[in-house]
Amino acid sequence: MTEKRTIGFIGLGVMGKPMARNLLEAGYTLVVHNRSRESVQELAQAGAQPAHSPAQVARESDLIITCLPDSPDVELVALGEQGLIEGVQHGDIYADMSTIAPTVAVEVAEALAEKGVQCLDAPISGGDVGAQEGTLSIMVGGDAVVFDAVKPILEVLGRTIVLCGPNGAGQTVKACNQVQVALNLIGMAEALVLGQKAGVDPTIVLDVLSGGFAQSRVMDVRGPNIIRGIFEPGFRSELHYKDLNIVRETARAYQASLPGAALAHELFGAMQAQGWGDLDHSAVTRVIELLSAAEARSH
Amino acid sequence: MTEKRTIGFIGLGVMGKPMARNLLEAGYTLVVHNRSRESVQELAQAGAQPAHSPAQVARESDLIITCLPDSPDVELVALGEQGLIEGVQHGDIYADMSTIAPTVAVEVAEALAEKGVQCLDAPISGGDVGAQEGTLSIMVGGDAVVFDAVKPILEVLGRTIVLCGPNGAGQTVKACNQVQVALNLIGMAEALVLGQKAGVDPTIVLDVLSGGFAQSRVMDVRGPNIIRGIFEPGFRSELHYKDLNIVRETARAYQASLPGAALAHELFGAMQAQGWGDLDHSAVTRVIELLSAAEARSH
Numbered sequence: 258m259t260e261k262r263t264i265g266f267i268g269l270g271v272m273g274k275p276m277a278r279n280l281l282e283a284g285y286t287l288v289v290h291n292r293s294r295e296s297v298q299e300l301a302q303a304g305a306q307p308a309h310s311p312a313q314v315a316r317e318s319d320l321i322i323t324c325l326p327d328s329p330d331v332e333l334v335a336l337g338e339q340g341l342i343e344g345v346q347h348g349d350i351y352a353d354m355s356t357i358a359p360t361v362a363v364e365v366a367e368a369l370a371e372k373g374v375q376c377l378d379a380p381i382s383g384g385d386v387g388a389q390e391g392t393l394s395i396m397v398g399g400d401a402v403v404f405d406a407v408k409p410i411l412e413v414l415g416r417t418i419v420l421c422g423p424n425g426a427g428q429t430v431k432a433c434n435q436v437q438v439a440l441n442l443i444g445m446a447e448a449l450v451l452g453q454k455a456g457v458d459p460t461i462v463l464d465v466l467s468g469g470f471a472q473s474r475v476m477d478v479r480g481p482n483i484i485r486g487i488f489e490p491g492f493r494s495e496l497h498y499k500d501l502n503i504v505r506e507t508a509r510a511y512q513a514s515l516p517g518a519a520l521a522h523e524l525f526g527a528m529q530a531q532g533w534g535d536l537d538h539s540a541v542t543r544v545i546e547l548l549s550a551a552e553a554r555s556h
Numbered sequence: 557m558t559e560k561r562t563i564g565f566i567g568l569g570v571m572g573k574p575m576a577r578n579l580l581e582a583g584y585t586l587v588v589h590n591r592s593r594e595s596v597q598e599l600a601q602a603g604a605q606p607a608h609s610p611a612q613v614a615r616e617s618d619l620i621i622t623c624l625p626d627s628p629d630v631e632l633v634a635l636g637e638q639g640l641i642e643g644v645q646h647g648d649i650y651a652d653m654s655t656i657a658p659t660v661a662v663e664v665a666e667a668l669a670e671k672g673v674q675c676l677d678a679p680i681s682g683g684d685v686g687a688q689e690g691t692l693s694i695m696v697g698g699d700a701v702v703f704d705a706v707k708p709i710l711e712v713l714g715r716t717i718v719l720c721g722p723n724g725a726g727q728t729v730k731a732c733n734q735v736q737v738a739l740n741l742i743g744m745a746e747a748l749v750l751g752q753k754a755g756v757d758p759t760i761v762l763d764v765l766s767g768g769f770a771q772s773r774v775m776d777v778r779g780p781n782i783i784r785g786i787f788e789p790g791f792r793s794e795l796h797y798k799d800l801n802i803v804r805e806t807a808r809a810y811q812a813s814l815p816g817a818a819l820a821h822e823l824f825g826a827m828q829a830q831g832w833g834d835l836d837h838s839a840v841t842r843v844i845e846l847l848s849a850a851e852a853r854s855h
Contacts, residue, residue, distance in 0.1 A: 259692070296758065300778040303806065304760075319578065321811070348836070359754060374759070382768055382769060383768075383769075394764070394767070394768050395763055417668065417764075417767055417768070419760065419763065419764050421756055421757075421760050421761075422756050422757065422760065423755075425754070426754075426755070426756045426760075429750070429751055429754040429756045430751065430756060430760065430761055430764050430765075432750060432752050432754075433747035433756075433761050433765060433770075434764065434765055434768065434769070435748070436743055436746050436750060437743040437744060437746075437747045437765055437770035437772075437775075438743075438769055438770050439743070440742055440743030440746070440816070441739065441743055441772055443739055443741055443816040444735055444736040444738070444739030444740055444743075444816060445736060446816075447735050447736075447812075447814040447815075447816050447817055448732035448733070448735045448736045449732070449738075450812050450814070451728070451731060451732050451735060451803070451806065451807055451810070451812050451814060451817075452728055452732045454727065454743065454807075454811060454812040455658060455724070455726075455728040455731075455806060455809075455810045455812075456598045456721065456725070456810075457720055457723075457725050457728045457729060457732075459722050461718065461720050461721065461725075461729065462720075462729055462732050464718065465693070465695055465716075465718050465720065465729050465733065466733055466736055467749045468716055468734070469681055469682075469693050469733065469773070470681060470682075470737055470773050470774060470777070471732075471733045471736035471737050471740070471773065471774075472773040473736075473740055473771065473772035473773070474768070474769050474770065474771040474772070475769060475770075476736075478769070493816075504750070507750065507754060508750055508753075510754075511750070511753040511754045511755075512748050512753060512848060512851045512852040512854045512855060513746075513753040513754075513844075513848045513851065514563045514749050514844070514847035514848045514850065514851040515746040515749070515750060515844065515848075516746075516819055516822075516823065516844075516847070517739070517742040517743060517745075517746050517816075517819060517823075518746055518750075520815055520816060520819050524815065524816075525794070529767075538848060545812075545813070545814065545815075548813035548815070549811060549813045549814075551813065551814045552811045552812065552813040553811040556811055
């Protein structure tokens, strides 16, 4: 791409807003839309053009990026009334950076392909700090030629950008990631609770485990805070719960049987039932503590 | 310790034999015993004195080390007929390096304390290679003064040697370790199966996950082999299954409720039912594949 595209950006939340800012700062022309208008005005003051619907964003840009909460939001913005599909032109590119079901990513891509639009699913990980610093990991599904065309723009947003396969593959790898992270967290939670119940200093458990075969990145990053009872996000448990719901839908769709993911979904659901949706996902430790307290009371 | 102790060593298996060899090579006088006599003869040729019972080992040494398969073996060797308890003298030290239930470690320590023997539980991790190279991790429970006295000898066997607390604490930390490793493995298994079922190259799943927040040591070490279908141990699944049994006993004893450990126990049990006890514990991936194949057939 020798000349810079006009980029449409929809979804200016905790992740989307700093990402849009980074694109503006990199010199791209931006058309922005968001359900709540406050963020739109903020971005407009920073030089973006405000738009009043996804359709308008699509009409005024040739690369559209969305960063939305869940599958139904993406379906609505892309294919609903006043959605992208009503404003796109042949040759446009649509990159959805939300975390949604791979099956929905494929459906949206197929619907927009009929309008001559090429789609990428490009979910991210790395949290709000990664979004602010432009150091996200981006897992991409779609055509290699489209990927190559958009890559310079993704490089403004992230550091590790991997083409994982055709449409849906980016979302699939994100789902895989969320299973692994959830089970690493549950393993740590159970190890720490077992140690504590048996009277061992959790600092020692963490030191020994993180120095050996049991080490994980979540242990390195979250372990010390868990021991101090600090569960500030980080990554809010309600989002990981949503992602585990996607994991289970995806497992059903592709006939995978994932008992660990099913358990993780239940335990992360218990966090929501306790009103801990705004806590970091490592607060699953508190669910294990709760179960163990109930176990103790029953004796 | 200015003069070198005579060390008794019982249990010359995959782990114990190379450990005993390392002690001989470090210049210690060794009295050895093993159920199968072949290993005893091997060690005798290398300079160790053979003994015919744990009691005899205890009579002829002042530090006794055992490295046995499971809790009942340790109970028998320590407290049974012709056991250590029949040969120990006041002031002896007994270090059990087997992986057994923390509660049994405490029982054995209490029984031998009545004879004036001080005990350490000192389970190891690091596999047969760690045993051969003297690079094991050793998690120790017991008195700090006893720990300090024995530490130079443990340093012949391992690299990371941590006093975790009083008797039983070493076994507790080992149990915590085995929970964490099992759940990290199950997470990886489910991530890889989900990716594969949804049509994504497992190499890409592994690359993306290991480069980010989902990383774990087991992923770094075992992931590439899982993808190639290589399940040579490593760490035999039947041993990890045994350890998860200890985890569940320990959880019950200390009133911890560990749903992840319970699931891991079931899935590792399925490996045994399939005759995969001699495979590496990462073969839990094959259990997830099996469940998913059954899921696919039911559609």
